Amino acid sequence: xxxxxxxxxxxxxxxxxxxxxxxxxxxxxxxxxxxxxxxxxxxxxxxxxxxxxxxxxxxxxxxxxxxxxxxxxxxxxxxxxxxxxxxxxxxxxxxxxxxxxxxxxxxxxxxxxxxxxxxxxxxxxxxxxxxxxxxxxxxxxxxxxxxxxxxxxxxxxxxxxxxxxxxxxxxxxxxxxxxxxxxxxxxxxxxx
Amino acid sequence: xxxxxxxxxxxxxxxxxxxxxxxxxxxxxxxxxxxxxxxxxxxxxxxxxxxxxxxxxxxxxxxxxxxxxxxxxxxxxxxxxxxxxxxxxxxxxxxxxxxxxxxxxxxxxxxxxxxxxxxxxxxxxxxxxxxxxxxxxxxxxxxxxxxxxxxxxxxxxxxxxxxxxxxxxxx
Amino acid sequence: xxxxxxxxxxxxxxxxxxxxxxxxxxxxxxxxxxxxxxxxxxxxxxxxxxxxxxxxxxxxxxxxxxxxxxxxxxxxxxxxxxxxxxxxxxxxxxxxxxxxxxxxxxxxxxxxxxxxxxxxxxxxxxxxxxxxxxxxxxxxxxxxxxxxxxxxxx
Numbered sequence: 001x002x003x004x005x006x007x008x009x010x011x012x013x014x015x016x017x018x019x020x021x022x023x024x025x026x027x028x029x030x031x032x033x034x035x036x037x038x039x040x041x042x043x044x045x046x047x048x049x050x051x052x053x054x055x056x057x058x059x060x061x062x063x064x065x066x067x068x069x070x071x072x073x074x075x076x077x078x079x080x081x082x083x084x085x086x087x088x089x090x091x092x093x094x095x096x097x098x099x100x101x102x103x104x105x106x107x108x109x110x111x112x113x114x115x116x117x118x119x120x121x122x123x124x125x126x127x128x129x130x131x132x133x134x135x136x137x138x139x140x141x142x143x144x145x146x147x148x149x150x151x152x153x154x155x156x157x158x159x160x161x162x163x164x165x166x167x168x169x170x171x172x173x174x175x176x177x178x179x180x181x182x183x184x185x186x187x188x189x190x191x192x
Numbered sequence: 193x194x195x196x197x198x199x200x201x202x203x204x205x206x207x208x209x210x211x212x213x214x215x216x217x218x219x220x221x222x223x224x225x226x227x228x229x230x231x232x233x234x235x236x237x238x239x240x241x242x243x244x245x246x247x248x249x250x251x252x253x254x255x256x257x258x259x260x261x262x263x264x265x266x267x268x269x270x271x272x273x274x275x276x277x278x279x280x281x282x283x284x285x286x287x288x289x290x291x292x293x294x295x296x297x298x299x300x301x302x303x304x305x306x307x308x309x310x311x312x313x314x315x316x317x318x319x320x321x322x323x324x325x326x327x328x329x330x331x332x333x334x335x336x337x338x339x340x341x342x343x344x345x346x347x348x349x350x351x352x353x354x355x356x357x358x359x360x361x362x363x
Numbered sequence: 364x365x366x367x368x369x370x371x372x373x374x375x376x377x378x379x380x381x382x383x384x385x386x387x388x389x390x391x392x393x394x395x396x397x398x399x400x401x402x403x404x405x406x407x408x409x410x411x412x413x414x415x416x417x418x419x420x421x422x423x424x425x426x427x428x429x430x431x432x433x434x435x436x437x438x439x440x441x442x443x444x445x446x447x448x449x450x451x452x453x454x455x456x457x458x459x460x461x462x463x464x465x466x467x468x469x470x471x472x473x474x475x476x477x478x479x480x481x482x483x484x485x486x487x488x489x490x491x492x493x494x495x496x497x498x499x500x501x502x503x504x505x506x507x508x509x510x511x512x513x514x515x516x517x
Contacts, residue, residue: 023484023488026488026489026492027488027492029430029433030488030489030492030493031492033425033429033430034422034425037422037425037429038422041422041423042420042422047423051425051426051429054429055429055432055433055436058433059433059436059437059440062437063440127419130416130419131419131420133416134416134417134419134420135420138417138420153382153414153417154417159375174375177375177378178374178375178378181378181410181413184413184417185406185409185410185412185413188412188413188416188417189408189409189412189413190412191412191416
């Protein structure tokens with residue numbers, strides 16, 4: 001195993017958590033909380049559920065500290081847990097809602113709160129409509145394609161990392177991304 | 193018989209009760225349930241505005257070096273005008289929104305930047321400022337230029353390249 | 364170069380181009396290709412549009428009590444695990460609790476209110492992390508607007 005100094009910073013922190021250093025867990029939480037919640041929100045498209053899932057992710061990380069080994073990057077491990085939980089949630093939710101189309105389901109979601117810097121109401125409405133189209137386009141992607149795009153675009157993970165998170169090959173990831181972006185281009189290219 | 197039972201009970205108590213209770217308080221992440229924990233910005237403002245005695249009591253548990261560093265940082269932050277503090281907090285929120293790997297790359301870059309001698313840091317910072325004002329293609333050209341390469345060491349050039357890679361994509 | 368759009372394997376080149384992740388030399392070769400290939404050009408333009416659209420989809424702020432709820436959850440989980448272990452030692456559990464109460468009352472490290480100590484410790488750590496990042500942001504100005512006038516240009 002590589003020396004601790006050679007490990008990435010998050011892995012070093014996690015090893016300190018393993019040794020009982022609670023402040024290192026706080027630091028990991030501070031660093032990863034926001035991107036993780038945002039990733040989960042974009043994946044499940046519900047802020048409350050996203051936060052709930054994110055908490056479950058951190059709880060599992062904390063519980064696994066005694067046996068932690070830095071065999072992969074910390075973010076790979078973190079997002080592997082997160083994606084697994086989110087895909088389970090989506091799959092279980094879809095069983096309960098069988099018969100309804102995804103578009104019908106997402107149409108009922110409340111509009112997001114807009115920030116307070118608004119020049120005009122018309123611009124507001126245009127921006128919100130634009131965001132709604134983006135959200136709907138992503139929601140229409142099959143879950144694995146959606147997860148791959150979100151990791152590629154917002155987390156900037158490399159193909160190899162995405163492959164480890166999704167437990168598939170790199171060529172499978174490239175295929176997922178190619179198909180996903182193809183669908184997104186069809187729906188969103190007119191927006192700009 | 194009663195004494196024997198008591199002796200056995202005490203031995204068992206020793207393994208069950210004392211073993212998990214270490215000499216140090218068991219490190220637990222976070223406050224107990226029900227305690228409100230403010231977000232980073234609010235916590236920062238609270239500590240900045242805290243009376244010196246109260247802040248001293250709060251920080252005295254820290255190791256001396258860490259305490260001194262934090263006190264100096266709070267001093268510097270507290271001396272900024274409120275608008276500047278607000279601007280920095282907004283930047284902090286935006287920074288924490290970035291992908292974790294990008295955040296870490298920025299911290300690594302800063303650590304390498306701080307390892308430069310003071311006079312070299314000043315020159316590199318001037319170059320940061322210059323590069324920020326350029327369009328992406330101009331930045332790339334500037335990084336490849338003989339002029340820049342003649343002014344900076346390999347280490348500094350790598351810092352500048354990594355800096356450009358971290359700049360927001362939309363200019 | 365071979366047209367990237369013809370094979371999915373090398374279409375990733377176009378994705379990397381739109382994500383601005385290509386090395387300068389490869390990017391230059393691809394741009395020269397796109398001058399002659401309308402399909403690749405259209406792909407790149409549309410993909411950039413998708414990228415910009417996705418950029419506009421920001422996440423909402425995380426709830427302010429997120430951490431509090433998480434730590435409460437961790438604590439509940441710890442107590443549940445502890446309860447499961449205690450059930451195995453029912454005869455000794457009662458005596459253990461009695462001795463634990465005696466030790467708790469006499470032990471110095473329980474004398475301070477653990478809740479307020481924990482809160483302040485985590486608050487200090489949060490502030491430390493925030494100040495480190497703020498100092499970095501001030502020094503590097505990664506998220507500041509460019510403030511150098513025209514003289515900055517080459």
